[in-house]
Amino acid sequence: MDVKKVIMATPSPQPVKIELELEVNGFHRQLTVAPAARLVDLLREDLELTGTKFSCEVGRCGTCAVHMDNKLVNSCLVMAYQANGTSICTIEGLAERSLDPIQSAFLEEGGFQCGYCTPGMIMAVKALLNYHANPTEEQIKEGLSGNLCRCTGYGGIIRAVQRAIKNLNENEIEGAVGWKK
Amino acid sequence: MIRQGTVMIDSPAIWMPENLADAWQLKHRFGPDAQYIAGGTLMQTHWQKGIECPANLISLERIKEMQGIIKSPIHGQAVTRIGALTSLDVCRQHSEIAVSAPLLTEAAGSIAAPAVRNKATIGGNIANRFGDSIPALLAMDASLALFDGKEILLTLLSDYIRMESSIKNLILVYVLVPETDGVNNGQYFYKKLGHREAFSPSILTVAGYCRTSEQNEILEIRLAASGSTSPPQRFIHTEQVLNGCILSHELLTKAIQTIKDEMNVNTDPFSSAGYKKAAAANLIVSGIVGKAG
Amino acid sequence: MLMNTSLKEWKGKIRPDGPGKVTGGIKYLTDLTFPNMLYGKILRSSEPHAEIVSISTDLARKLPGVRAVVTYKDVPGLNGYGIIFPDQPVLCKDKVRYVGDALAAVAADTEEIAEKALGLIEVNYRRLPVIDSTEKALEPGAPLLHPDGNILHRAGYSIGNVEDGFQKSFVIIEETYDVPRQMHAYMETEGGVIVPEPGGKITVYAGTQHGFKDRFQLSRILNIPEKDIRIVSSPMGGSFGGKDELNIQPYGALLALAANCPVKIHQSRQESVKAGLKRHPMKITVKTGADKNGKILAHKVKIIADTGAYATLGPAILDFAVEHVSGPYKIPNMETEGLSVFTNNGVAGEFRGFGGNQITFALEGQMDRLAEKLQIDYLEFRRLNLREAEDPGPLGQRIAPTNGATHVLEAIQKSFFKRADLRNEKGDLNERWKARGTGAAITMHGGGLGAGRMDPAGGRLSFTKDGKIAAAFGFEECGQGLLSVIETILLEEFNCLDKDISIVIGDTDLVPVSGSSTASRATSMVWHSLQKMKDSFRSQMIDLAELATGTPANRMEMGPGGIWLKDAQQSGEAYLSFADLASALVQDRSISVQTSFDFPVSPDATVAGSHFLYAFAAVIVEVEVDILTGRVKVTGMEQAVSAGPVVSPMGYRGQIEGGGAMALGYTLMEHSIIEKGIYLNDNFDTYLIPTIFDVPFEMITEAVEELYEGDEFGPRGVGEIGTVAVAPAIAQAIYNATGCWINKLPVSPELILEKVSFMEGDKWM
């Protein structure tokens, strides 16, 4: 039968494993893991990227949010086989030489308190701003509606998003000027 | 919930068939030891709640027939064909869908949150039978294409929701949404009631379509509801009562009652059946009134 | 933000813990791993109330990968814990009293194995009748949950003669208020790693709000001296009172000692729900009378709190509620009776607001109803009864004089009128199917643990060999921004740069005793400590500089980067850098100042727990009620807060907004439902907290910084005050929108829908 199967299905006493290949924060990674292992565990345990958190483990809080092929996903709901061949970006992959403008905006506006929701929140903001450079109030809310924050009441987060939009737009204008020269 | 880590002693085997026939065969081979999986968002929440994960998961994600969005006429009618693997986020953002199936755009936006919607599929939303897209699709009179091992059958969604589990092994291949009639376009509405403003399980979700003449006579009407603990339903009786009548306060007051009578809901720990009926009736009737009110 | 602060220049300041938090680099204690680390899991009871017939761990021990299993037999010291008294078993021996009771714990190579091992532990129970309500617990002949009966604590207060007062009253309102069990819902569930150290010592890396208290409790359980236990407790992913009591620490410690390996426990959300503390549900019956002119004459209150299975801080919370029964109002005749009752409904304990939120909902509800009956504007009615600066506290005790009540009421009154104008301007607000209303409420909230409670505070300042001004406090960073507070005050006092200082908190081996990071006390206590230490520290620094340079001390002062010559402040550079100054720290010379003192209490506090320092808040909200569904949405919220000078504007605002949102959840959606002793909503899919959609997009915080003349007590904490008066303000707004009085939380859309159900005379079309 011409069916691709990720692992042997015949009952075996050995734990089932797959060879997983993916890119994480720009680095190629190869891992041997159970096919249904969760991306969040893979990141936190196998790759020691503990910036990604978890809190509900059922897709209900957003603290585990990362980008998979540039889309926001809950890493607690992604299974290893689903992440195979993808490119993952976590909070650790956001800052390159300096902080991402979104990260700076969170610092400047107090977009966090305990900080536990922050990595997921920032990834959600990043996804939002990738999609809408100038989001409306409604779009901001929709973009962040899957990310719970118990500390801030969202006020600081909203101000951080607004500041990030401003920062990004200013960068863009600067960039444009540079290009003209 | 068992947090299994990446070792996962009990990991299920994952099968990745490339076509419908192979998927079907695998399901037959393993019977109750296998389940289809699309985005897996719902299934994982089930496992977390203690429902056992089968030994084999048959991932549908590589099957070509289940992907893509195309417009094509069927029996002379313009329809939008939405592959079952289409993510809810695509349903939410797709410009074609926004034009030809606006209620789906709205419904998709009311389901979960963006990160979940990037993985959750429309097929999974319908096949699990409690999805919030179902009332919207019922209001749009959508049909489903189901693969039964040999061929693809077309079934009205309003028939599908009444079918028993005998159809469980069928693979939902795509959804067909008939184009709204541009000339006499009627009024669509969709409303989800949750325990908070967003990202909430549905207490109830209602949707409808109503087309009236200039004299406010109801020419065509479809009304539907569902909830996270109530199966989806069409209000066939209420539709019959309303069809052909002139919209009036008295008629709508009567509709409130027939909706309540016809609605099939239960009390759960968070809301009473009486409340769900009352709120659903109000939402539906306000939807019918729409801008005309 | 309307914040006229002298500390404005720090507005743009970035929190010291910020960079780690926005980059994901900071390690929470649940992120830690150690070599040879095992994973621990705790077996919790499946029964809310039962006798334990037997516990068998044989099968679990045999499972490959299991390294240690502990039960009550393995507790070397006291098998009990509890901040006030240790009535909660670490591991139950003969009885379970709630579904979070622990029976055994397992350490294994992986979490999966540990979890499987739990499944192999056989517990035989003999079920006992479940006491699932305070009514049942108080019935004569009810089964006793504890040897001393089902009443954990009684508290009361009375003054004057209430019956007399009612006789003279023109209107009387009698009502019962019913408030729910709220979950803290900190995003980081309880967890951490416990590491055995050489010589029988251990290090506990786990969040708590009072490291020294954990050390004391663990020492008692493990039977090892306190000095052999080190508690590292920051940072934390939120606490809100919920991590003050011990949670996973004793199990981790027992397992780590048994297996002689580091053990990590990180509870799942479901485990956290089951075992964790909640806010006390209360039923509060109130009768209040007022005269024709709107003066309140009598106030009679009965509070019944469902404290669940064990004491923890239950008694203190009841005392707090009793104290705040009359809030900021002067009432001549009062009689309050409070009961905290044991049940099998989880365990209720400390939670931001500490009983104040519950009682304020009842008090402000009475104020609204009385005002309405008397046909007096509800804010005016409050003003008529408001305390004045030098009035005694709510229990008749002397308190630090304060005009806070008047200030916040005036602030909110102003904004109320502004909003009225706004409402009139916008014509289209009254869209169909929506009813809108505005409501307000005020509160007075005590800070510190109160009279008669050990409430030590303190801190240490030292100058390190590498030239840093090091501040050490025994407080914890749970997200409230304490590090930022400490930094800001240090920079203020010593006029130095952030690179000149280093801050140590949350590590019992490195910090002095400062008391708990609770009861809105940490900010206030940091400020007090520094006031006590700064002069001595500064003069030691200058003396050292004199020694190093020969320049007379009186010509020098501390400044950015080092010591400056007073007359040469303009010359861009320090006279002597801190690094150079540090090299003068030869041999036995060191600079270190330590202080310890008690949180200020009233000189004549006769009632346990009564306070001396209070903060005030007034809240105004706007709501939109969907009359088709009865759902309420808060569309605007503004809080005016009087809590002394603002130390960190960003932190202050964050506390008020965050508190406001949390209280909005309490009012509209949060309810940890227990049926027959079992939790029905065990995760964020059914226990819903506000999302970004549920809070007003813009919230306003106004800080009234002015203190009463001669007040030397500086900034009060604002960790709690933003949560206290929100619920009654929303309830008032709903009344104004719909005519429906709310006396039960969370607000039930069902009830509102019944009330507004197709409003008479209105037509569908």
Ligand SMILES: Cc1cc2nc3c(=O)[nH]c(=O)nc-3n(C[C@H](O)[C@H](O)[C@H](O)COP(=O)(O)OP(=O)(O)OC[C@H]3O[C@@H](n4cnc5c(N)ncnc54)[C@H](O)[C@@H]3O)c2cc1C
């Ligand atoms: C946090 C969270 C929030 C959610 N909120 C909502 C909500 O608000 N509203 C709502 O409606 N749902 C909600 N869901 C449920 C779920 O995510 C959606 O219904 C989603 O659309 C399911 O799609 P899926 O592809 O992930 O399905 P899966 O989990 O892969 O499958 C679901 C079921 O459908 C079957 N199935 C899937 N595809 C097919 C197919 N093509 N043919 C036959 N059978 C198939 C599977 O065997 C399984 O039984 C939520 C889920 C999560 C995790």
Ligand code: FES
């Ligand atoms: S942990 Fe993944 S969404 Fe909550």
Ligand code: FES
């Ligand atoms: S900052 Fe603590 S949960 Fe958001």
